[in-house]
Amino acid sequence: MxxxxxxxxxxxxxxxxxxxxxLFIISAKQFKFCDIQSNYTDLSVMGKISVxxxxxxxxxxxxxxxxxxxxxxxxxxxxxxxxxxxxxxxxxxxxxxxxxxxxxxxxxxxxxxxxxxxxxxxxxxxxxxxxxxxxxxxxxxxxxxYLFTTRQKYISLESGGIFNFSxxxxxxxxxxxxxxxxxxxxxxxxxxxxxxxxxxxxxxxxxxxxxxxxxxxxxxxxxxxxxxxxxxxxxxxxxxxxxxxxxxxxxxxxxxxxxxxxxxxxxxGDHPLAQLTFEIGNAAAAAAFDAILPESDFEKELIKFHSTPRDGVFAKIRAQQAFLVSSRAKENGEKGWPDILLISTLFPEQNTSQMYFSIALGRPRSRGSVTLNRKAYLSREVNDENLAAIDLGSLADHTDLEVMLEALRMVLKIKETSAFKRLDLKLSSVIPPSCKIYRFDSNNFWKCYITHTTKTFWHYSxxxxxxxxxxxxxxxxxxxxxxxxxxxxxxxxxxxxxxxxxxxxxxxxxxxxxxxxxxxxxxxxxxxxxxxxxxxxxxxxxxxxxxxx
Missing domain, CATH: 3.50.50.60 (FAD/NAD(P)-binding domain)
Structure with a gap:
């Protein structure tokens, strides 16, 4: 037993x-309960059903x-x-x-x-x-x-290297x-x-x-x-x-x-993760992937989801993975050992659709650490979220950045293949202001993008x-x-x-x-x-x- x-x-x-x-303290939240009958029976008040x-x-x-x-x-x-x-x-x-x-x-x-x-x-x-x-x-x-906070030297520079992860x-x-x-x-x-x-x-x-x-x-x-x-x-x-x-x-x-x-x-160890976002310009192609969720179809999709077996937009996972071998791995005699992970994902949206390409380094050379925040511990802090001093160490090895750049350029090549061209993908990623000083699509431009936007893939070991x-x-x-x-x-x-x-x-x-x-x-x-x-x-x-x- x-x-x-x-x-x-x-x-x-x-x-x-x-x-x-x-010491983990889960505090009870206080909520104000309202009379739903008087507030939400009118669609004009409720607004869009999806919202x-x-x-x-x-x-x-x-x-x-x-x-x-x-x-x-x-x-x-x-x-x-x-x-x-x-x-x-x-x-x-x-x-x-x-x-x-x-x-x-x-x-x-x-x-x-x-x-x-x-x-x-x-x-x-x-x-x-x-x-x-x-x-x-x-x-x-x-x-x-748990929500932890970390400060990094080589990633997430757009936010000063500080970001939260769960x-x-x-x-x-x-x-x-x-x-x-x-x-x-x-x-x-x-x-x-x-x-x-x-x-x-x-x-x-x-x-x-x-x-x-x-x-x-x-x-x-x-x-x-x-x-x-x-x-x-x-x-x-x-x-x-x-x-x-x-x-x-x-x-x-x-x-x-x-x-x-x-x-x-x-x-x-962790897998540093960068992401490129593309708008799908071809609405018909997006519809073939169930990638657009019109407001008029929302209730139909709810019915599909609660049918047996479940079906429709809410019942599908739209993610594909690819494992690739970098030039660094090949030079080290590891041509059969992938070290790049690419994931394409579709999340159905209301009137348009976006495709996300996640770029992860599968076998980074950089290593980090988890230590005890001694000052917090000595002050009798009991919350592990504050006691854990975490340095992911991502991209501390400069060759990891080169592999991430290579992986990003692979995504840009995939975008130009016949299978993806019909989607009419247009880059919609937000470019950090610090990176706009570099010529678009140059190596320095994308390295800046990677170091400023990369975070974690939640793969700690x-x-x-x-x-x-x-x-x-x-x-x-x-x-x-x-x-x-x-x-x-x-x-x-x-x-x-x-x-x-x-x-x-x-x-x-x-x-x-x-x-x-x-x-x-x-x-x-x-x-x-x-x-x-x-x-x-x-x-x-x-x-x-x-x-x-």
């Missing part, structure tokens, strides 16, 4: 001491989040009532901190054989996130996301609202992570967590392992606040050092790097065990030594499957046979054929 606990404050118990992890319907998405998300929170509060108070105000120490076989892509999968695998406590700050995903049409609305919604805060984490993106990448992405050696210090042990359940202190012990699955931003932050990490950072924050691991928070003990920046061994601390593992995208060349959700699922096998083999053998791990049954991973098609 496994128990899901929603929490707002958690501690990791290491070597007999408790260390603050984080009336689509303008409410953020409100719907908040309403569901509040409902889930209230339901869980009632359940929590009922369950905790017999404790008479003093926390009951519950013991589980495994405690998993973070119910994102990896944490949810891992909990499912382990709970077949063991008692598992799965802790998550957010609640169930609002149903709205299951509709990719609303991707742009729910991606940055504060009700279901990470999902709900069951499934960012995997619950990632536009259904699933790409394994190249087999070569994984070859560098094989045959890694292991060593572990037996003198120290993680044996439990403390956390707040709607503000009520709770303590849980793990008889086998504590597993951190909080993602590439929060997992290293949790380790550092628990005394595991770069020694100077810990000393500056007055955190007792349990294990000096300089690699914690280092090696942050590498901050708790897997590697041999001889690697000074390795944090976990090949069985996901944190060096120097017994019974503590990290299982999420943070363990990937290098960025995979595509979306990171599928590799994260692989990480969790591999970790589940390692843990089950460690704790079940020799009492069970060899084939109790899902990876032992390849047929489980074959695509399921829809009988209705």
């Amino acid at each position: 496994f128990v899901l606990g929603h929490f707002v404050h958690r501690h990791l118990i290491v070597g007999g001491h408790w260390h603050a992890h984080s 009336f319907v689509l303008g409410s998405i953020s409100l719907i998300i908040r309403r569901y989040v509040e409902q889930y929170k209230e339901q869980d509060l009632r359940t929590s108070l009922s369950e905790l009532e017999p404790d008479l105000g003093l926390p009951r120490i519950d013991t589980y076989d495994f405690i998993i901190v973070g119910a994102g892509t990896a944490g949810c999968l891992l909990a499912g695998r382990l709970s077949v054989f063991f008692r598992v406590l799965l802790l998550e700050t957010g609640g169930p995903p609002p149903t709205t996130v299951n509709n990719p049409y609303f991707f742009r609305q729910y991606l940055d919604d504060p009700s279901i996301n 990470q999902g805060r709900m069951m499934g984490g960012s995997g619950s609202h990632n536009y259904n993106g699933y790409a394994r990448g190249s087999p070569l992405d994984y070859d560098t992570s094989r045959d890694i050696g292991i060593l572990i210090n037996e003198d120290k042990m993680a044996y439990g967590v403390t956390y707040l359940r709607h503000g009520i202190p709770q303590i849980a012990h793990a008889s086998r392992d504590v597993i951190i699955s909080a993602g590439a931003i929060l997992s290293p932050l949790m380790l550092m606040k628990s005394g595991v990490g770069p020694p100077q950072i810990l000393r500056d924050a007055n955190i007792p050092i349990h294990e000096a691991l300089p690699g914690v928070g280092q090696n942050l 590498g901050t708790c790097k897997m590697g041999p003990k001889s690697d000074p920046f390795a944090v976990v061994d090949s069985k996901f065990r944190v060096f120097g601390i017994r019974a503590l593992r990290v299982v999420d995208a943070s363990v990937l030594p290098m960025s995979t060349g595509s979306n990171t959700n599928a590799p994260t699922l692989l990480v969790a499957e591999k970790a589940a096998c390692c843990i089950l083999r460690n704790h079940l053998q020799p009492n069970f046979g060899d084939k109790f791990c899902p990876l032992d049954y390849p047929w489980l991973f074959k695509p399921v054929v829809d009988p209705h098609k």
Whole structure:
């Protein structure tokens, strides 16, 4: 079995001491309710039906989040009532901190054989996130996301290098609202992570967590392992606040050092993302792609969406991916290993339509870091969004900019092919004023555009790097065990030594499957046979054929 606990404050118990992890406060929003019968029965007041319907998405998300929170509060108070105000120490076989892509999968695998406590700050995903049409609305919604701020030296210069980026805060984490993106990448992405050696210090042990359940202190012990699955931003932050990490950072924050691991928070990988926007000039061609949503057809599209099976504008994903090999990769003898990711996307609009080309660098040489904001920590800041000092490091290696330029020019060539020419695409991207001093379409012009507009693809990895003990920046061994601390593992995208060349959700699922096998083999053998791990049954991973098609 496994128990899901929603929490707002958690501690990791290491070597007999408790260390603050984080305090997440979800404040209840106050809303003024109106008499809808008197306000919205007249279409002249309501205006366009599309605006009336689509303008409410953020409100719907908040309403569901509040409902889930209230339901869980009632359940929590009922369950905790017999404790008479003093926390009951519950013991589980495994405690998993973070119910994102990896944490949810891992909990499912382990709970077949063991008692598992799965802790998550957010609640169930609002149903709205299951509709990719609303991707742009729910991606940055504060009700279901952490919102971090970063200052960069080489990207997003249009805003002084400062921009916000999100990470999902709900069951499934960012995997619950990632536009259904699933790409394994190249087999070569994984070859560098094989045959890694292991060593572990037996003198120290993680044996439990403390956390707040709607503000009520709770303590849980793990008889086998504590597993951190909080993602590439929060997992290293949790380790550092628990005394595991770069020694100077810990000393500056007055955190007792349990294990000096300089690699914690280092090696942050991300896919820098630039975008070109084009107006589709040929309305007939746009209509063939269902790319225009006239106001007169809006209700028809609602009927299609709620039919069985779902159909129409709101039920389709209009994104295509292409993986390409750059000149840099070819020069390095990697002609079969793509390092450029291109995505074309259509979002139906009211009277016109736009096509977006996203340009991402799949295997950047630049690396960043996640560190602890020591000043904020010492001032007793408890919000992880303020405690995480994040440097994506994007385009710090100048050759990454050259690859991005090459990728952008590939898009401009694709635009001129016969298949795309009939769309009559016209560049409509907003050009930063600083770039207008360069001749249009020159290399300097597009380099300026890239450095001023590039942001993140939300593909963070590498901050708790897997590697041999001889690697000074390795944090976990090949069985996901944190060096120097017994019974503590990290299982999420943070363990990937290098960025995979595509979306990171599928590799994260692989990480969790591999970790589940390692843990089950460690704790079940020799009492069970060899084939109790899902990876032992390849047929489980074959695509399921829809009988209705």
